[in-house]
Amino acid sequence: DQQVKQNSPSLSVQEGRISILNCDYTNSMFDYFLWYKKYPAEGPTFLISISSIKDKNEDGRFTVFLNKSAKHLSLHIVPSQPGDSAVYFCAASAAFLGGSQGNLIFGKGTKLSVKP
């Protein structure tokens, strides 16, 4: 059973508008969450992260929100740009568990298309 779920396989947004990518998780032990961005034929690149002690982290146009009670996080991109078109992966880890649980667990990804 998937511990990290991205239920929307794709999202299309107009340039300049807000993109909201969602991610749900099931393991309450996760204490660190990350978003990765992947272009075709390239490896994923780290975008932004958030620790479970926070509910928001912002970096330029990218903001990640964490709702621990709902086991839900979201990535907001505003304003969206055509260059943001990529697949976005949500990932989670539980550092203090160590071993396999300390490794990153990825969602299936959401393909974002930003139209000019």
Add this chain to the structure above:
Amino acid sequence: ETGVTQTPRHLVMGMTNKKSLKCEQHLGHNAMYWYKQSAKKPLELMFVYSLEERVENNSVPSRFSPECPNSSHLFLHLHTLQPEDSALYLCASSQALAGGGHRELFFGEGSRLTVL
């Protein structure tokens, strides 16, 4: 240019061939990983090496054999693969945390494997 380099970028092999994928990281990290990305599936963790010792083997078939001669190099030896093994194989590195767990992974660009 990423700090994690993978070669070859593309590989086509028959089911009876023996080939190897190579990964090198220039980031001074102490943990290296092999991930498999198949279509419409989450990134699947295959192997983890921390301080050159294999600490994770996620029920990967024995036709995949990893080797980590030092903290900067990681190999994936391939032998008698099946067509369903065709996928993008991603190498990553990170700095393992004291007490267990990992944070950001830095990925290579991947090796696209096609098994005929």
